[in-house]
Amino acid sequence: MRWAAARDLFERVARWADQHSPQTLFARALIIIVVPMLLLQALSAWWFYSQRGDNVTNRLAILLVRDLRVLIALRADFPDDEHRAWILRSSAQDLLLFVSFRKGIVRPFRQPEYFDIAAREVQGALEADLKRPFYINNDVGGGQMLIEIQLNDGDVMDVLVPHVRLTFGSSFAYVLAQLGSALVLFGLAIWFMRRELVPIEHLGVAADALGKGRDVPDFAFSGGTREVRNAATAFHTMRIRLRRSIQQRTEMLAGVSHDLRTPLTRMKLSLALLPESPETRELADDVIDMERMIEGYLAFARGEGDEDPAPVDLAEILEDVAAGARRDNANVEVGSQGDMNVELRALAIKRCLTNLVSNALRHGTRVRIHAVRGRTSVEITIDDDGPGIPPDRREDVFRAFFRLDESRNADTGGVGLGLTIARDVARSHGGDVALDTSPLGGLRVVVRIPV
Ligand SMILES: Nc1ncnc2c1ncn2[C@@H]1O[C@H](COP(=O)(O)OP(=O)(O)OP(=O)(O)O)[C@@H](O)[C@H]1O
Ligand SMILES: [Mg+2]
Structure with missing residues (x-):
């Protein structure tokens, strides 16, 4: 029971420290090294001054x-008189004690508020060794x-005693030595740490590139620690x-689609030879459906082609897509905001956007495309004024061959791959496609691509 409480407390302290310390490994590692180093130095300085210092001052006071x-x-x-004059002279010269004598009574001694270690030790030595009334003022x-x-x-x-007779001198050199060694060690620590962290940074860059579907730079992971090397190997x-x-996956999809085409063509031929009847007309419709589906599969598979990501002007792509739609007299608005130079697979993105715009035009009459550059991604929003999709169906429509409108009439639809492909393209760039309600009244599709 008590153990659990202790662990709980420890856990909470660790979480607090986690939230309130810097987020980079480099900074944290530095703290882990520097904090104990500073503590150790402070401790040794304290010990040196209080223990050794007191000791030395004590001896000096006794002397x-x-x-x-x-x-x-x-x-x-x-x-x-002659000898007494000699005593005063040589005590000043050789002992650094400036002595004078007078008739009278010493003031009663009361320890003042400010009293340093030397004065305290002198007081102790006078009391222990001399056993005469005395007065000390350490602030003359x-x-x-x-x-x-x-x-x-x-x-x-x-007696006027200079402080040099009572202090043990050059603490400046000691502090300088401590600071100097601390700086040198600190510099070395930074240098080594940087070296250790470079491979981890490279690994991060590589993983990020992979997630965004970009070319993964080939870093040499030969340096670094065994853990980092293992992680790099696993990553590769x-x-x-x-x-x-x-x-x-792509090859299989393409293969199956391709192989199915031949029997389908044969079926179409056979159907054409049969006498026309309601049954053969239905069969012919089904065959046409199947052909369209296979075309869709092939298009899907082709989408995974070997296009490499390259820096492109996204605004231009948006214009292209809109121009394509306008050719069919569609009402399409395009706008963008911020830097539109993005690294992506232009053909794939164009396909994704074309699918979304053609959906919008199939269900609505007005389409608005707008792209915004954020800190970590660009967001392309496609709004239409159609009927939209009810929130509980918004995940379903991404499934392959899923269509809300079950009738297979040619002007309301294709095969149900448009959104599937769009999402596939966005995800292969490390982004995603999300659905929402549009201010125009219909569906809002948001494509997010990390940059
Ligand atoms: N803008 C939209 N407004 C209303 N419903 C939509 C919209 N876009 C898609 N949908 C619905 O989601 C379903 C799936 O769309 P998807 O683009 O995947 O397939 P499709 O358009 O039917 O066929 P394809 O795009 O393959 O030719 C559509 O059948 C339609 O019911
Ligand atoms: Mg579609």
Whole structure:
């Protein structure tokens, strides 16, 4: 029970992190490397300064207090002016302690609010080692600390201690070394990571091209890690299998359609030789239907031909399709918006659009074609003012040979392959065809092609 809760929590944290971290593998990998590196450096810096630093300062404070003790003892042992002057001089010169003496009483010591490590350590050492009343001010300016010590005979010793005697110096070099090494390591990490990620990026490009039915660039996947190489190999195998299966389907379709034509032609001949009757007329209609279906199959199969995607002007294709329809006096409007230079299989797309426009004209009287360039795709919308298709039939009509209008009279229809082919073409480009209700009152067909 408790385990489940923990796992749940962990899961939620992971999901949160997933949503709030950058989306590229590169950035994430960098974070995975850089965050622990920074933490480690911060930790070692903290340890260095607080532990080692405190230690060193403590020793320095103890040494300082010992020097002060020696000075006090010397002064007591040599009361003559000449020696005392020598003590002041050499303590300033050799010990860096600026000493002076005066009559009086030291101020009572109260630890001020701002008190650094050095002052604290000096205070501790004075209390432990000297056992005399004292006063410390670590904020007298000039990079110095003032220490006043009560001597036995009613004298006060004032000492100005420069901070250099109490700090362990060049932390700048330490920080510089840390920053420098961090930068170098960081640069190396970026460089190696980039190298590792290139094959993954290539694989992404290749998969994208395959999905859009374009030529797959042949990248060398020889670099990279074993995982990436395996994925690349699997991808290549998949591509070959995919192509083979499409080819097989196409060839079979073409073969069957072709083979059926011969017996059909024979049947037509035999029918023509028979005396005319209602039965033979029905039979003849069926034969004509079958012929049309086979033509449709063949057209479908041909659609899978070897046309290669190439950059074309989609606006031109739209104009062509509209011009074709206008030849039959149809009312067709065309418009487009945005950059219409797209890489696609022009003949296939033309077929797809022609099918859709001829559907629209078969069921309505006005057709409007409009293409819009989006961020990742172009959308071609074909609107008509016909009866439309009820929402619950909109998936059915994409099935091969499916027709809403069951009567087989020649002016309402073909064989029921138009939408099937249209969708097949769009999908082979990585897009799709969707149906909706048109503002003109009839059907709206939206063809989306990723770019
Ligand atoms: N614009 C439209 N308005 C109303 N119904 C439509 C429209 N387009 C297609 N349909 C319906 O969807 C069915 C399937 O269309 P599809 O284009 O696949 O076949 P078809 O037009 O009957 O034959 P083909 O296009 O193969 O000559 C049509 O029979 C028709 O009932
Ligand atoms: Mg049609």
